Every structure is written in structure tokens, then in C-alpha cells.
Amino acid sequence: MDGLPLLTSILLCPVIGLGLIVLIPGGAARAVRWVSLLSALAATVMSIQLWRGYDAVTGGLQFVERLPWVEAVGISYHLGVDGFGTILVMLNSIVYLTGVLTMWDLTERVKGFFGFMLLLVVGVYGVFMAQDLFFFFFFYEVAVVPMYPLILIWGSGNRDYAAMKLMLFLLAGSALLFPALLAIYHSAGLGTFDMVLLSQHRFDTDVQIFLYPLIYLGFGVLAGMFPVHGWSPTGHVAAPSAVSMLHAGVLMKLGAFGILSVGIRLLPQGAAHWAPTFTVLAAIGIVYGAFVAIRQTDFKFVIGFSSVSHMGIVLLGLNLAALGQAGEDALNGAVFQMFAHGIMTALFFSTVGFIYDRAHSKTIADFGGLGAQMPRAVSIFIVAGLCGAGLPGLASFWAELLVFLAALKTYPLVGVVVIVGLVLTAVYILRVFRDAFFGEANPRWQSLVGLDMAGWQLLPRAILVGVLLFFGFFPRFLLDVIDSTTTSVLARFWMQ
């Protein structure tokens, strides 16, 4: 790495890509695509290196870089990853790479699209690496901003409404975070925004109880938390494929990651105090999202609401972790789900986008027997669907299993409710399969027969399917890395 630290190098990949894209003249779409792809490849290779280099036996924060930034007010450029960060950086790289490949055929305002997309990726990497509250929030906002132009300009359908709604929801969340993050800084009285130092401070119980819900709600908006999830399905539906991939695949994880690394890590007692309330909300989110998904007529709305439901599992896991009885399973499951759901929704949107680009319809009822006309695209969608339904052999299975076990141990009733949610998931997934893919072929789509995925178009989907299968059969690789950090996070609850 020639002296450049690994994390900064990963962060620089999209930054340099962005810089080059700005310099490339608008007409040179090919060059823009290749720059995006190369930067994504470089970032992915380095992320693999990061994963391999992360020592799961020692655990804790590794690859730390620290540089004073605004010393007078205690802001430092402090990067580092724990086990969670390592796998989420990997997740972002995979979605980034496959997203670029998915949008390879884009022809409209190519330069702007990839520019904003890379900016989004910079923000996401930054959040997963930042160990300073200021930079955490800084990158968080960097990740949110590009969503507006991306949906507004390249989106479809009700994009005007969707883009505005998304921004207003997310920045309303930030409005809660702003005072809360600053209050964390000032009530610690350490004169630093360094999250590592802050996590060693024991905050007043009252302060924790006061601040935690602000943090939870503020980040929860982005995590698609019930009842502030309204922006998420509309946003998913209106966004172009790669943006939906990034949005559902990684952006929503930022919300959960924020709750975890700011809320739970810095304010554990606040988390424990509020966990019962938020557990109930998360459980409602799981069942509600699944119920609403059953009634949808649009592919993307089904997936959009399934995201609300699946992110509910992540949030449930986080809250159960704060309650303690089955903390380890719950937290492992939550983080595992962040990764698995990220890959899964990326696969969903990548494939739905492919079908939509050819059929120009996302209405489930329009199709029927599409499996005969586009067998490859449909098979891939089915893999994603089965993963969503928690089929063993695919990554989500382990995540959902862990969280449900934890739920049953902690609150049996919640566990039962959540299992109902799982059944409902199977219902809406199988319904889509039946109505759109199986049954009699609709002659209207006969024209699609020659347009099925072929050649390199299969590449991004194959990568995603491969990852789902790999971690479905070898969850240990993921769990070892996660578990190394889970223990230390949970220790925060015993310490105090």
C-alpha cells in the first residue's frame, strides 16, 4: 500500500474515481463507466485484503489511523474497523461493484449518475470506518445527499414525490441527531469527539436515557424503522436499480450501524432502558412490513416493504442485545442480517431492474409465466426470494435463526410474533413467484424471449448469488469476525 493506510486507501478509491469523473468531459460515457468500475474493483480487492487482515482472534478495533483535524474542538480524522466494520465495508464494496455493473447500460446523463453514486459510496465507507463522532455524522450526511438527485433525475414513476419525501424524512432524522451527538460530546466533558475515548466514559444514567431515543429515532429513520419507514418503499420504487441496490443494500444499514456504534456503544444504559419499547416497535415493523408486502401489486413495492420487515429483524436483534438474556445471539444475528440482507436486496433490485428495463413494467399482475420467457433472470430472483424467506443454505437463514432464538429466550411472545412474520414473508414471496413467474406464459412478453440475461449481465448477479450461498453454507467465516466484536460490545453492559 506504499505507506498509505488501508482504510484511507479504500476510502480514496471512490474519491479518486469521483475526481476523475468530474474531469472527464460529459460525452465520454465509456470512460466514466470504466473509471467507476476500476475504482470499484480496486476498493473490492482492498476490502478483501482488509477482511483477511482483520485478526478475529484479537478482535477489537484494528487498522486504526488517527490524525488531528480541528484540534481546538477535539475533532480528529480517526478511522478504524472492528469486526462489524470489516464485514460492512466488504458489503459496501460488493454492492458498489455489482451496482456499477448493473448500471453498465445506462445512457442518460451517465457522468452525473456515476458521480453521485460514487459520492454516496464514499459516505457509506466513511460511516463504517469513522471513529470520530464528527466524521461519523459528516459521512452519514454525505451518503444521504446524493439520493435526492439520483432518484429525482434517473428515477421513474413518482420520483419527484419520492425524492423529496426521502430527503425530508432523512434530514428530519438528522435534526434529532445533531443536538444529540453534540450533547454526547459536551456531557462527557472530555473535549473530544473521539468515539473510542467517549466509549470509555460512563455517561450519567439520566443523560443516557434522555439522549438514547433521539439517537435511536434519528438513525432509525434511515434503518426503515416502523413507524418512520414511510420514505423507504416509495424511495426504493422510484429509484433506478443501482440506487435501490445501494439504498436498500447499504444505506439502510447505516441507520442500524449508527444505532449500534453511537447508541449502544456509547449509551448502553440508555439502550437497555429503552429496549423493551423499541423491541415492540421492531416486532411490529417485522409483521407490518410483511403484511403490507402481501398486498402490493408492484415488484419493487413488495421488496420495499420486505426491507422494512427485514430491517425490523436487525433492529429487533439490536434491542434484544441490549436486554441481555440472549445478547450474543441477538447481536450476532443482527449484524449477520445487516450483511445478508444487504446482499439479498441488492440481488433483488438488480434483477427487478433488469426485468423492468426490458419489459417496462413492474406490475406483478402484468406478468405470469415469465419463468418460461426469462428463465435466468427469474431463477436469480427466486434465489433472492428464497433467501428473504429464510431458506437454509442461504445467508439470511442464520441471521434470522439467531435473532428468533434470542427473541424466544428473551420475550417468548415477541418470538412467536416474529415467527408469524416469517410465515408471512413466505406468503408474499411465494405469491410473487406464483403470479409472475409460474403458470401460463403471457403472450405479451413473448418478445422478451431473446432478451434474457446473458454473458456479462450475469456477472453481478452471479457474484451476489455466490456470496449468499457461500455464507449460507459457511456462516462461520462471517460469524467469527462478528463474534469477536459482539463480546466486547456486550461487555459494555456488564461494565456498568
Added chain:
Amino acid sequence: MELSLFAPELIALLGGLVLFAAPILGAGSATTWRLAVLAGSATFAGAVWSLPLSGEAFSPGIYYVDAFSQGVKVVVSLGYLLVVLGAREPVTLKAHAWSELPLFVLLASVGMMMMVSATELLTLYIAMELAAYPVYIAIALHRNPAIGGESSTKYMVQGMMASAVSLYGMSFLYGLAGSTYFEAITGQMGALSSTPLFWFGIILLLAGFLFKLAALPFHFWAPDTYEVSPHEVITFVASVSKVAAIAVLCRIMSLVMPAGMDACSVQNVLMWFAVGAMTLGNLAALRQSDLKRLLGYSAVAHAGYALIGVQAMSANGLTSALFYAVGYAAMSLICFLVVATVGRDQDRVSVEAMSGLWQRSPSMALVFLVGLLGLIGLPPTVGFIGKWFLFSAAIEQGQFVLVLVAAINATIALYYYLLVLRQIYLVDAPTDAAPLRWTPALALSAGVGSIVVVAMGVVPSPIWDQAAAAVATLLH
């Protein structure tokens, strides 16, 4: 008397003489403009050179030169230079006034530079008026006499009222302290601070500067004046004068801060002004269809944000207010440079006029995007970190609710800024719209402005440290 301490102002004044003489001696507007750029550069160089100086330029107690005053002068002179660079052809002014604009704006800049050094009430008052009158005249030079007259009169009447209120406040201070020197007033703070009339006087004194800042309750002029004034003049009013106003507010606050808890009444009043300005500015902006008017209300809202730092009455608070003012000046400048170019042929610039700006000139759209991201308060611009500093200073004082109100306000503001962005990037330009071209000078000005907006957002420490040092000398 130490003349070198007065160097930046002196250079500017000499420049003013040249700019005054040049048209009389037959120089065309192009030559005058070049001279103005020269005068601006020289003033800027002088200000930078004088940065490490400190002392008193005239008889003791009247005119301080220190890190604070010189720092602000650097910003003001740079702002002047950028505004003039962008006003190569101030088409919204009468043709014969093209060579007069740089002069009036320069004189106003001198007034602002003197304002921040003044440490005596009458000097402060005179400097304040020097900063105001040239602008009244410049606005009246609008190419459409009816608009110019109306707009200038509105601005002038309200401006003079505000300065009269300030003068009234000064009379209280003089009456109570028996002196117009800040030093003397600080010296008697112990006795004065227990007098309610003293605080009343201080609040009245603030009026003139709240007016310049377009803060509540002296904000009424902003939307009207912004809407119809010549674009080039309002570019100056919307950027440079805010820095000077905030700087003087900091100076006055530093005067009363030693009184500690006794100063609460001022702090309280300013806090409510801040809340009012933010809320009113943002809510009113939601309903505007005229872009300049919208930016006028947004200026009211931003005055409110800046006041958060001022009312925090702490070193961090004043520093963050200064820092934000500098950043805001840059964001506002680049927005207005673009608005002035797009609206060359119109007296008013509607939001609709921005339609399809990215097609007409992608780079101009990008500059405007940077400016708007700053105004919204998003990274990587100074708008984000500036708000972070301001809010941090308020939280430090335990003002959690105030910060929450401000942050919610920023969310409301998002809506109308996004509508403008939507117009630029989503709506197609009318087919007969001419492509927009950068002149080199305009590009330089907008380029420097944009770089400042982003650089201060990403690497804030140089400016922050400078501002902190300035405030430290103030509180010394």
C-alpha cells in the same frame, strides 16, 4: 499615530480616489473596472500584510488594530475583490453607472473595515454610516429608475431608522458611562451591569448591526431589497456586509461578556431574535417563487443561525459565529454570481428562470449546487461544519432545545432549496434560452468562492484557528 496600522483602509481610500478620478478623466468602464480590480487586490494584499500587526492607529482608545480586526478586513477586502471581479458588466445598472459601482462598493467596504476596528461609539457610528450610504446610492442606480428609486428608498428608510435606534442606544451608554470609549465602559462594568438602562442601551446599540445582518426584528428590508435591487449590488450586500455585521456584534458582545450572568438579558433577547429569524425566514421562504426574494428570506434564516453563536456568549460561540459568517459570505456570493448571470436580462429572477441550468451551463449549475448545499448545511461544504460549530457552542451552554429548534428549521429549509435544485436539474431549459458563458473574471470569482466553501468544509482548522485567535484577542 501609526499610519502603517491603517494601511489596508488607506490603500482602499486611495483606490477610491483613483476610481473617483478615472471616469472624470475620461476612462471608460472597462478601464475603471480594471483599476477597481487593482485597488481590490492591493487592499487585500495590504490586509494580509497587516495581519500580524497590532496596536492603535489614532489617539488611544478609538481604533484598535489586532488579529480580530485585521482578519475581518482580509475577508472584507477579498469579498470586495470577488464581487468586483464578478461585476465586469453590471448590466442591471444604468450604463453610465458602470464605472461608479466599484467606487461605491469600495467605499462601503472601507466603512466595514473601519467598523471592526472602531472601539469608540462615535467612530463606530460614522463607520457604520460610511458602510451604508454608498450602498443606498448604488441600489438607486438600477437601470430601471422606478425600481431603483423605490428599492433604494425602502432600504434607506429602514436602514436609517435602524441606525437612529443604534444612536439612541449609544446615548444611553454615554449617559451612564460618561464616555464613548469602549475601554471606559468596560472599566465601569461592575457598576453599569446592575443598571437595567445600560442593558437597554446595549440592545438598542445592536439594532444597526442586526439590520445589516437582516436579523429579526430588522429584517423587513431583506426580501424586498434582494428582490429588486441590481444583482451586482445585492451580491455585495448579501455576502460581505454580513461578515462585518457579525464581527461588530462579536465586538459588542465581548464588551459585555465580562459581566457574566448580568448580561443574561441581552443573551435572552438575542436568543429569541435568533429563534424568530430562523423560523420566520424559513417559513416565509417556503412560499416564494422569486429566487432573489427566496434568498432574501434565507438570509434572514441564516442571520438567525449566526446569532446562535453570538448569543452563546462564549469564546467558542463568537468564534463559530465568525467562522459561519465567513463561510456564509462565500456561499451567498457564489449563489448570487450565478443568479446575476442567469438573470442578466431580467430585473427579477424567478425560480423558474433557473430551469435547465445544467443544460445551459453544467459548470454554473455545479457552482450553484455547491452554494445551495452550503446553505442547506450539507457536507462537504462549510455550511455543515459551520452549523456543527454553532450548535456545539450552544449545546455547551446547555441550550439543547435551541439547537433542536435550529436543526428542525434546517429541515424545513431543505424543502425550498431542493425545489430550486429540482428546477435546475430536472426541468428542461426553454428552447430559446441562450447558453451561458463564463467570463474569465467571473469564473475566477466563482471558482475562488466555491473553493472556499468546500475547503472550509473539509479542512476547517486554518480558518477556525484564525477565528479563534481573533476572538481571543477580543476577549483579552
